[in-house]
Amino acid sequence: MDYANPPYFLLFAGLLIALTSGAAFEATLKGSVNDWARNRSTRTLANMRGMSLLLPFLGICLGTWLFLASGISIFGFPGAIAFGIAFLLTLLTGLLVWTQLGQILIQLEQGGSKALDLDSF
Numbered sequence: 001m002d003y004a005n006p007p008y009f010l011l012f013a014g015l016l017i018a019l020t021s022g023a024a025f026e027a028t029l030k031g032s033v034n035d036w037a038r039n040r041s042t043r044t045l046a047n048m049r050g051m052s053l054l055l056p057f058l059g060i061c062l063g064t065w066l067f068l069a070s071g072i073s074i075f076g077f078p079g080a081i082a083f084g085i086a087f088l089l090t091l092l093t094g095l096l097v098w099t100q101l102g103q104i105l106i107q108l109e110q111g112g113s114k115a116l117d118l119d120s121f
Contacts, residue, residue: 011070018063025056033108049102057098065090 032048068086073079 006074007070008074010066011074014063014066014068014070016063018060018067021056021059021063025053025060028053028056033105036109048105049098057094061090061094064093 032053036048065083065086068089069079069083072082072085077085
């Protein structure tokens with residue numbers, strides 16, 4: 001990256017990508033859970049993490065990666081290092097969130113919404 005021209009465009013583009021993908025992710029997840037709650041279908045909630053939910057999640061990860069990499073490079077890090085650090089952070093965080101989502105969906109399926117009562121802790 002050029003130090004005279006920080007990647008502000010990539011910063012805002014990444015933020016926009018992450019926010020719009022997050023809205024799509026929220027709508028898809030809510031719709032899937034509501035359909036499951038209404039029908040109690042044999043299809044488990046954990047299996048609902050298919051392509052319809054994975055695609056917006058990957059959009060969130062892509063936007064986050066661009067946002068982080070641009071933010072790091074604005075502080076003077078070379079582009080390759082900034083994108084590498086941001087990729088590792090995004091990958092590890094994304095894997096953690098995806099795994100936690102699967103566990104929460106399994107808890108919701110086994111115990112209903114009362115299984116997620118956080119006030120009991």
